[in-house]
Structure formats: C-alpha cells, structure tokens
Amino acid sequence: MASPLKHSLARPLVQSSSSCAASRVLLLPASQRFFSVLNRPPPNYEGHIPLTKVERGALAIGSALWSFRDPRRGDLIAALGEATAQPFFIDHLRNRMLLSPTGRRILRDRPRITSTTLSIPRLRSLPSNTVGYAYAAWLDREGVSPDTRAAVRYIDDPECAYVMQRYRECHDFYHALAGLPVFREGEVALKAFEFANTGLPMTGLSVFAALTLKKREWQRFWEIYGPWAVRNGLLADDVINVYWEEELETDVDGLRTRLGIEKPPDLREIRKAEREAMKRAKEAKESGTVLS
Amino acid sequence: MPPRLSLQVHGARSRAFTIRAQLYAHQRCASTSAPEIYDVVCVGGGPAGLSLLAGLRASKATSNLKIALIESQDLQKNRQHNTTLDVFSNRCSSLTPASVKNLQEIGAWSHVNNARVQPYQEMQVWDGVTDSRISFDWSSATNSFAPHQPSQPSIIAYMIENINITTTLLSHLSVLSGVTTFSPARVESIELGQETADLDLRSWPMLTLSNGKTLAARLLVGADGANSPVRAFAGIPSRGFDYNRHGVVATLRLEGLGWGGEAHKIAYQRFLPTGPVAMLPLPGNMASLVWSTVPERASRLKSLSSEDFVAMVNAAFRLSTVDLEFLHTLPEGQQKEVAWREQHTPVNNRNIPMKVVSVQEGSVASFPLKMRHADTYTGERVALVGDAAHTIHPLAGQGLNQGQADAASLVRTIKSAVLNGQDIGAQLSLESYNNERYAENNALLGVCDKLHRLYSVESGPIVPLRSLGLKAVDMMGPLKGFLMRRAAGTG
Numbered sequence: 094m095a096s097p098l099k100h101s102l103a104r105p106l107v108q109s110s111s112s113c114a115a116s117r118v119l120l121l122p123a124s125q126r127f128f129s130v131l132n133r134p135p136p137n138y139e140g141h142i143p144l145t146k147v148e149r150g151a152l153a154i155g156s157a158l159w160s161f162r163d164p165r166r167g168d169l170i171a172a173l174g175e176a177t178a179q180p181f182f183i184d185h186l187r188n189r190m191l192l193s194p195t196g197r198r199i200l201r202d203r204p205r206i207t208s209t210t211l212s213i214p215r216l217r218s219l220p221s222n223t224v225g226y227a228y229a230a231w232l233d234r235e236g237v238s239p240d241t242r243a244a245v246r247y248i249d250d251p252e253c254a255y256v257m258q259r260y261r262e263c264h265d266f267y268h269a270l271a272g273l274p275v276f277r278e279g280e281v282a283l284k285a286f287e288f289a290n291t292g293l294p295m296t297g298l299s300v301f302a303a304l305t306l307k308k309r310e311w312q313r314f315w316e317i318y319g320p321w322a323v324r325n326g327l328l329a330d331d332v333i334n335v336y337w338e339e340e341l342e343t344d345v346d347g348l349r350t351r352l353g354i355e356k357p358p359d360l361r362e363i364r365k366a367e368r369e370a371m372k373r374a375k376e377a378k379e380s381g382t383v384l385s
Numbered sequence: 386m387p388p389r390l391s392l393q394v395h396g397a398r399s400r401a402f403t404i405r406a407q408l409y410a411h412q413r414c415a416s417t418s419a420p421e422i423y424d425v426v427c428v429g430g431g432p433a434g435l436s437l438l439a440g441l442r443a444s445k446a447t448s449n450l451k452i453a454l455i456e457s458q459d460l461q462k463n464r465q466h467n468t469t470l471d472v473f474s475n476r477c478s479s480l481t482p483a484s485v486k487n488l489q490e491i492g493a494w495s496h497v498n499n500a501r502v503q504p505y506q507e508m509q510v511w512d513g514v515t516d517s518r519i520s521f522d523w524s525s526a527t528n529s530f531a532p533h534q535p536s537q538p539s540i541i542a543y544m545i546e547n548i549n550i551t552t553t554l555l556s557h558l559s560v561l562s563g564v565t566t567f568s569p570a571r572v573e574s575i576e577l578g579q580e581t582a583d584l585d586l587r588s589w590p591m592l593t594l595s596n597g598k599t600l601a602a603r604l605l606v607g608a609d610g611a612n613s614p615v616r617a618f619a620g621i622p623s624r625g626f627d628y629n630r631h632g633v634v635a636t637l638r639l640e641g642l643g644w645g646g647e648a649h650k651i652a653y654q655r656f657l658p659t660g661p662v663a664m665l666p667l668p669g670n671m672a673s674l675v676w677s678t679v680p681e682r683a684s685r686l687k688s689l690s691s692e693d694f695v696a697m698v699n700a701a702f703r704l705s706t707v708d709l710e711f712l713h714t715l716p717e718g719q720q721k722e723v724a725w726r727e728q729h730t731p732v733n734n735r736n737i738p739m740k741v742v743s744v745q746e747g748s749v750a751s752f753p754l755k756m757r758h759a760d761t762y763t764g765e766r767v768a769l770v771g772d773a774a775h776t777i778h779p780l781a782g783q784g785l786n787q788g789q790a791d792a793a794s795l796v797r798t799i800k801s802a803v804l805n806g807q808d809i810g811a812q813l814s815l816e817s818y819n820n821e822r823y824a825e826n827n828a829l830l831g832v833c834d835k836l837h838r839l840y841s842v843e844s845g846p847i848v849p850l851r852s853l854g855l856k857a858v859d860m861m862g863p864l865k866g867f868l869m870r871r872a873a874g875t876g
Contacts, residue, residue: 191708191711192707192710252729
C-alpha cells in the first residue's frame with residue numbers, strides 16, 4: 094500500500110533540544126549511534142528494528158549460511174541483503190538514484206509494487222510486445238505473485254530502507270526483462286547481473302550458490318549466463334532507476350535497447366532441448382542395445 | 386636601449402593606435418621640460434598601497450619623503466557613503482588580528498566605520514564528503530592544564546568590507562596629508578629616464594600619466610593588482626596557474642543573528658569536492674558568501690532566480706555532494722528540490738549556519754581563482770606589494786592580510802634605509818623586504834594550494850585519511866592553538 098508506508102517511512106521531524114550535547118547524540122542517524130540490546134532506540138520508521146553491530150554481523154553470517162543450505166528461504170536472503178547493505182552499499186545505490194531524474198522521482202513518490210497497485214489482469218490484456226505483458230506472462234509462467242516480498246526491517250535510514258524495498262519489488266521485473274526463470278540456475282544468473290548493476294553485496298554473495306549447480310548448469314553459467322550478466326550488468330544503465338509503473342505499455346525490446354541490455358538465450362528452451370537430446374540419445378542407446 | 390613599455394588599459398585598442406599612442410607619449414615625454422621627482426610613487430590605491438602610504442606618513446623617519454599615489458579610479462567617488470546596516474558590499478575580507486594591530490599602529494583603525502565591522506569568535510570547518518569536522522575558537526585551542534589567562538584573545542578575525550578598509554585608510558591619509566594624489570589617472574607608460582645636463586635619471590622609472598604629467602620615482606611601488614603593469618615594467622616574471630575555479634560571492638540575509646547570538650559570531654566553511662563554500666558573519670543578520678566552484682557551476686549559480694540561489698546556498702551547507710551535483714544540472718526549480726531533500730538529510734542545525742532567507746539584489750558575482758607568485762618582490766627602484774606580488778586561493782581568507790603584512794614590512798624597510806642614509810630605491814636597501822616576506826608568503830600560498838588539492842579528492846584512500854588527520858588536529862589543543870596563532874599572524 095503506497096500511502097501508509099509513505100508516512101511511516103517519512104523521517105520523524107527533528108526537534109531542537111535545549112541541551113546541545115543531548116541533541117548531538119539524538120540527531121545522529123541510528124547507524125552511527127551506539128547502543129546495547131538493553132536500550133534499543135525507537136524505530137526510525139514503521140517495522141524498523143535497530144540492530145547493534147554484533148547483531149547485524151550475526152544476522153549476516155547466520156542468514157548467509159542458512160540460505161546457502163536452503164536457497165528457497167526468501168526471507169533469509171532478504172535478511173542477508175539488509176544486513177550486508179549497510180552502511181556503504183545501500184547509500185551508494187541511493188546516490189545512483191539521486192543522480193538520475195527518474196531515480197529522484199521514484200524516491201520522491203515512493204511507489205510500491207503489489208498485486209493491488211498493479212492490476213495483473215489488465216497487464217495480461219496489453220499487447221504482447223509491452224513490458225507489462227512480459228511481466229504478467231513471466232509471473233504466469235513461473236507461477237509467482239508480486240505480493241510475496243517481505244518488508245524491509247534492518248536498514249536504519251528510512252530512505253535507504255525504501256531503496257531496498259524498491260530493489261526487492263522490482264526484482265521480478267528484472268526477471269521478466271531478462272526472461273530468466275526462478276529456479277536456481279536462472280536465479281544465480283540474474284543475481285550476478287544485479288550484483289554487476291546495483292553493487293548490493295547480497296546479490297554478489299548469492300552468486301556463490303553457483304557452487305551448488307549441477308555440472309551441465311555450472312558449465313552453462315560459465316559459458317553463457319555469467320559473461321552475459323557481467324557484461325550487461327556493468328554496461329547497462331541502472332535498472333533501479335526504471336519507473337516500472339510508467340513503462341508498462343513500453344515496447345519491451347525498446348526498453349532493453351534503451352537500458353543497453355541484451356536478452357540472454359532462453360534458459361527454459363535450452364534445458365528443454367537438452368533434455369530431449371538426452372532422451373533421444375538414451376532411446377537410441379537403448380534401441381541400439383536391443384538391436385545388437 | 387632602455388626597457389620600455391606601453392601600457393594598454395583597454396585591450397580592445399588596435400595595434401596601430403597603440404603604437405601611435407606610444408609615439409605620442411614618447412614625444413610628449415621628451416618635450417616636457419622636467420619631470421616631477423618623487424621619493425615614492427605608489428601605483429594602485431587598494432588596501433595594500435594605501436596601507437603602505439599611511440604607514441610611511443605615520444612614521445616620523447619617513448614623513449619627509451615626497452610621496453605620490455596614482456589610482457585609475459576616482460578614489461573620492463569610491464569612498465563608502467552607504468551607511469545602512471542592511472546593505473553590504475559583496476567584496477569582504479577577513480582581517481586577522483595582526484592586520485588590525487598594524488592598522489591601529491599606523492593610526493588608521495580609529496577612522497574605521499566600526500558598525501560595519503564584524504568580529505567573529507569561532508570557526509567551523511568540515512569535510513563535505515565525510516562530515517568530519519574541526520572547530521576553531523581560542524578556548525578550545527589552549528592547553529586545558531595551563532591556568533586560564535585573562536588576556537587570552539577571543540577574536541579569530543574581523544569581517545570587513547574591502548571598501549570600508551580603503552575608506553578608512555583614505556580618511557586617515559587625508560588627516561595625515563602630504564600625499565600627492567593623481568586620481569583618476571592612468572599610467573600610460575613607464576620607462577627609464579634619461580641623462581640631462583643636471584640630472585642622471587637613467588636608473589629611475591619615469592611614469593607618464595593620462596593627464597600629461599611625468600613623474601620620476603626614486604622608488605616605484607607596484608600595488609596595482611594581479612596584472613601589475615609595474616611588475617611588467619620591472620620584467621619580474623610571475624609564475625603559477627589558474628585553479629579552473631571561480632569564487633561566487635554574494636551578500637546574504639540569515640534568519641537570525643547566528644547560533645551564538647551577537648556576542649559570539651561563527652564563520653563556517655564546508656569543503657566540497659569542487660571547492661570550499663564559506664559563510665562569514667557580517668553585522669546583524671547579514672552574512673557574506675564565498676563559494677569556490679567550477680566555472681560551469683558558477684555561471685549556473687549566477688543565472689538562478691534569487692529563490693533558487695538562496696536554496697542552493699542552503700543546500701551547499703546541508704545536502705550531500707550527490708544532491709548538489711544533481712541540483713547544478715537543473716536550469717531552475719532548485720527551491721522545491723532542496724526542500725524535499727532537506728527532509729531526508731539528517732543534519733545537526735547547530736553545526737551549520739542558520740538558514741539564508743534572502744540574497745541582496747545584485748550582489749551575486751564571481752571571479753576566477755588563481756595562484757601566482759612573482760619571482761621576486763624587488764628590483765632596482767621597484768617594489769611589489771599585495772596582489773601584484775602574489776595571488777592566493779581564498780580558502781583561508783589570507784590574501785588581503787598578506788598585502789597588509791607586505792605593506793608593513795616595506796614601511797619598516799624604507800624606514801631603516803632612511804635612518805641609515807641609504808638610497809631607498811636601491812635594490813640593496815630593499816632586500817630585507819624581500820627576505821622578510823617572500824618565504825612566508827610562499828609557504829602560505831603552498832599550504833592553501835595543498836589544502837585545495839587535498840579536499841578536491843572525492844573518493845579513495847585519501848578521503849578517510851584526511852578525515853582522520855582533521856579529527857586528530859581537532860583533538861590536539863596546543864597544535865590547534867599553534868595553527869590559529871599562525872593564521873592570526875601573531876605566532
């Protein structure tokens with residue numbers, strides 16, 4: 094929901110305190126304040142949980158290890174993203190947004206992507222070459238919904254928290270733009286692309302999941318999708334600065350050209366073709382053995 | 386063949402015309418019967434030149450010298466007449482206690498319009514990239530274990546309009562009298578004199594003025610600014626470079642007297658990667674801005690409406706360098722954009738200047754920043770003072786003070802030459818002036834240049850290192866005290 098969150102993410106107004114020393118402490122952003130678990134400061138926005146440095150480190154390590162074991166735990170990947178993005182990386186991403194007129198507009202409007210803000214049936218009715226149609230088609234093909242995104246809790250600055258939320262909610266658009274599926278191989282390729290494009294550490298750490306890929310997948314990652322991700326991630330414009338809500342009726346190829354993204358080979362098609370080839374080879378082998 | 390030089394004031398004149406003017410000047414010079422002979426001829430009636438003349442007139446040993454002043458602008462017309470305290474000139478300087486002491490010693494300071502002078506007691510300087518900060522005030526700069534001295538100074542410097550300084554010095558000179566003033570008069574040419582039956586003026590500079598007069602100078606003082614014709618005549622090269630930065634100046638009105646009230650004024654300077662931006666206190670709610678920035682941004686700032694300009698100045702002390710970079714790309718509408726960004730940029734209001742509410746109409750201007758240093762300040766019968774000798778980056782507010790120190794030093798040198806019966810124009814007599822000032826000015830020029838370079842760096846390992854260094858200096862009271870005494874000219 095756009096409006097309540099907009100208010101809750103708005104910074105509380107700074108009150109001038111008569112005591113200079115006290116006001117200096119109070120005015121420091123939470124990321125620079127020192128506190129223990131016994132006197133946790135009040136949240137900076139609704140849902141915010143201020144963490145100590147130790148807690149943040151433990152959260153990062155714990156979520157990293159556990160999500161490596163079980164990559165389907167989206168909540169852990171989200172927590173890993175938040176624990177590792179602060180203090181430097183999320184500011185850097187916000188700065189990239191602040192330097193772009195569209196990025197600034199996004200930060201000013203703080204739009205949210207949910208199934209209520211985006212009408213999926215309307216997107217399905219759009220012409221098939223549009224971004225909106227590609228997004229809806231991708232959601233349908235992968236069987237996912239935009240409502241599965243968790244709220245940001247561990248980023249201290251309200252605006253940076255929004256940047257993280259925006260990145261998270263736009264993740265499915267990146268999928269649709271690249272046409273990469275949600276299973277492990279496609280996700281790793283997209284994370285590599287996001288790391289090269291956004292610089293968020295979690296996306297980079299997620300690429301380590303490539304170590305768990307099967308031999309064929311690993312080979313494909315190194316030959317096709319890895320190089321594609323690095324090249325496109327670095328050379329393309331910042332995908333965080335795309336105002337997706339305004340691009341729904343844009344031609345999807347036109348948007349790719351504008352951003353400088355090449356569409357990688359369709360992973361599902363490649364896998365299907367390989368499966369069939371293997372099946373045929375197996376059949377041939379079996380029939381061969383029967384014949385001999 | 387004596388060296389000679391024709392002075393072109395208007396660069397647009399055609400070459401042919403220049404040559405004709407030169408010939409004309411030459412003939413006229415030859416036809417005039419005898420030149421007027423002066424002991425000291427000072428070209429340039431700025432703060433340095435006037436301070437020199439006032440010093441010479443005030444000292445008993447030098448008060449018998451025959452002195453002339455040549456100024457191309459009308460000095461009487463350019464005196465400060467405006468006395469309302471809500472209008473200030475955009476060209477202000479920060480006079481150090483040493484400069485004020487010198488002006489007091491020569492007796493000029495009693496003529497100053499004190500209501501238009503603003504002493505300040507504290508200075509806040511911070512890094513625009515990392516926000517690390519240093520504050521200067523005399524109480525924090527002393528050793529906390531040493532007993533408190535009641536005579537401890539409290540004032541860091543005095544903000545004053547340049548026109549107030551020149552008016553003060555002119556008032557003092559008119560009381561002292563004895564200076565022949567040619568104003569407005571341009572120097573058409575300077576060349577060496579000739580030998581006549583009763584005078585050998587071959588080593589003397591002869592000045593031909595636009596009013597037809599010819600002056601011979603025992604000592605010619607160049608206080609004629611960065612493009613000094615006197616320096617060109619003496620053939621002294623001036624080396625240096627342009628910073629590719631412009632200083633944007635303006636007179637501002639703040640929302641209040643400042644966080645310390647009337648009795649404790651604070652100067653602020655934030656180092657942005659494009660250059661430092663400084664807000665210096667003037668009497669009441671007024672303040673003076675000096676914003677060093679790249680030429681494109683300077684011209685963008687000058688083109689803005691006053692509301693947007695005010696918003697940009699407020700942004701310069703509050704918003705991130707990223708926001709500032711974006712704001713400079715907008716042709717208009719900065720006010721709205723800054724209002725939005727201020728909501729999302731946490732700042733401690735007490736650490737930054739009070740908000741600017743308006744800018745004085747017509748006060749936004751800019752000038753290019755340069756670093757220049759003449760190879761030497763003296764030649765045979767020639768001495769250079771102030772901007773003619775050196776041009777400095779304004780980040781430490783030292784340029785005008787250097788000129789005042791030059792003038793005081795040259796007065797001492799001339800005085801000792803007179804007392805010792807030396808020729809005041811001989812290079813040998815002038816040597817002590819060069820010795821006293823050259824190394825000191827050179828060091829200051831170097832320090833300001835290095836600071837400019839250090840803070841131009843936007844990212845990389847230098848950024849955290851410089852913040853560490855700044856914090857270290859901030860914590861070391863005695864070291865800070867040493868730096869402050871050096872900057873005040875008292876240590």
